[in-house]
Amino acid sequence: MTYSEFLKKRRSVRDYEQKAVGIDVINEILNEATLAPSASNNQPCRFVVINCRETIKRLSDESKANLLKDFEQKKASLSPEYIELLKNDKFNVFYNAPCVIYIVGSKAVHSLEIDCALAASYIMFAAAARGLGTCWIGLGAHIRDPKLKAELGMDENLRIIAPLIIGYPKEIPAASPRNAPKILRVISQVKG
Amino acid sequence: MTYSEFLKKRRSVRDYEQKAVGIDVINEILNEATLAPSASNNQPCRFVVINCRETIKRLSDESKANLLKDFEQKKASLSPEYIELLKNDKFNVFYNAPCVIYIVGSKAVHSLEIDCALAASYIMFAAAARGLGTCWIGLGAHIRDPKLKAELGMDENLRIIAPLIIGYPKEIPAASPRNAPKILRVISQVKG
Numbered sequence: 001m002t003y004s005e006f007l008k009k010r011r012s013v014r015d016y017e018q019k020a021v022g023i024d025v026i027n028e029i030l031n032e033a034t035l036a037p038s039a040s041n042n043q044p045c046r047f048v049v050i051n052c053r054e055t056i057k058r059l060s061d062e063s064k065a066n067l068l069k070d071f072e073q074k075k076a077s078l079s080p081e082y083i084e085l086l087k088n089d090k091f092n093v094f095y096n097a098p099c100v101i102y103i104v105g106s107k108a109v110h111s112l113e114i115d116c117a118l119a120a121s122y123i124m125f126a127a128a129a130r131g132l133g134t135c136w137i138g139l140g141a142h143i144r145d146p147k148l149k150a151e152l153g154m155d156e157n158l159r160i161i162a163p164l165i166i167g168y169p170k171e172i173p174a175a176s177p178r179n180a181p182k183i184l185r186v187i188s189q190v191k192g
Numbered sequence: 193m194t195y196s197e198f199l200k201k202r203r204s205v206r207d208y209e210q211k212a213v214g215i216d217v218i219n220e221i222l223n224e225a226t227l228a229p230s231a232s233n234n235q236p237c238r239f240v241v242i243n244c245r246e247t248i249k250r251l252s253d254e255s256k257a258n259l260l261k262d263f264e265q266k267k268a269s270l271s272p273e274y275i276e277l278l279k280n281d282k283f284n285v286f287y288n289a290p291c292v293i294y295i296v297g298s299k300a301v302h303s304l305e306i307d308c309a310l311a312a313s314y315i316m317f318a319a320a321a322r323g324l325g326t327c328w329i330g331l332g333a334h335i336r337d338p339k340l341k342a343e344l345g346m347d348e349n350l351r352i353i354a355p356l357i358i359g360y361p362k363e364i365p366a367a368s369p370r371n372a373p374k375i376l377r378v379i380s381q382v383k384g
């Protein structure tokens with residue numbers, strides 16, 4: 001398979017088989033994620049692996065409740081569709097995926113969002129290479145309950161940047177529509 | 193080549209052949225970068241391609257001067273080594289690479305750093321798949337001169353997130369040392 005063919009297998013997947021994800025394959029993927037570049041090779045990413053549907057359901061409930069609270073207190077804007085979803089008891093923000101990986105890091109790291117996003121892309125590709133699907137679930141990052149954070153091994157200095165779901169896809173969906181690259185300017189070499 | 197073998201070809205490259213990078217291959221790479229996921233498929237990334245050594249030198253000079261100014265005004269902390277480098281007229285922050293791609297986007301987009309970092313990883317992989325090297329150059333983002341920004345096609349609402357150098361590597365360096373993945377917690381499925 002060429003790289004361009006492989007690339008098309010990395011799709012955001014929201015519909016998974018029941019099959020659990022083995023911890024060995026998660027470890028392989030996280031090992032490959034350490035190869036992601038980070039600012040000054042600072043390697044600030046930390047990982048939490050939640051391979052348990054009950055805990056994932058609690059994380060979904062906590063994240064939904066906090067998002068709705070933020071919306072009611074006008075700290076967040078949410079579209080009417082999202083509000084409907086978040087109020088629906090049956091809606092799991094993690095789409096009932098069997099496994100969630102949180103990429104987290106110290107709030108003190110200036111480049112944390114970028115470093116974690118690069119690691120996330122490595123996880124998404126490493127998963128695709130193993131027939132696994134992933135999706136970045138922005139709605140799943142809003143965990144504030146100190147007890148729940150402690151269960152995740154997270155102290156108060158840590159922030160969740162990338163909540164990723166991972167599992168065996170029922171199918172690999174086609175890419176959602178993409179615009180052509182928006183190139184503002186090409187400055188070419190002057191040959192003289 | 194397996195994905196794991198391919199992965200090791202994506203290295204931060206700072207030493208390039210003189211050979212220019214053709215605009216066709218840049219276009220191919222930017223087309224593949226549009227497949228990167230973005231929050232709500234918002235696709236906020238914009239690209240500026242600087243394929244001209246003179247312009248790259250001016251961008252390096254501008255970025256160095258602004259960084260040193262920030263340091264003098266105590267708005268930035270820099271290690272003594274970096275200060276030495278930035279004061280050295282011969283030091284080009286872009287390592288004399290033949291081409292620079294800026295990934296930029298609207299300051300109003302909340303997830304801009306993450307969206308651009310994901311697109312950057314796609315560019316770095318798409319380049320590696322074509323025998324090209326890349327490196328994210330954090331020092332190269334500090335462009336403030338309105339005339340220079342206008343030359344780049346950037347209005348005041350846009351922010352540079354990812355300055356990437358790209359070119360044909362003299363060699364693919366070995367990976368710099370990586371720590372094992374720091375897994376804070378694994379919460380496993382309770383079987384009952």
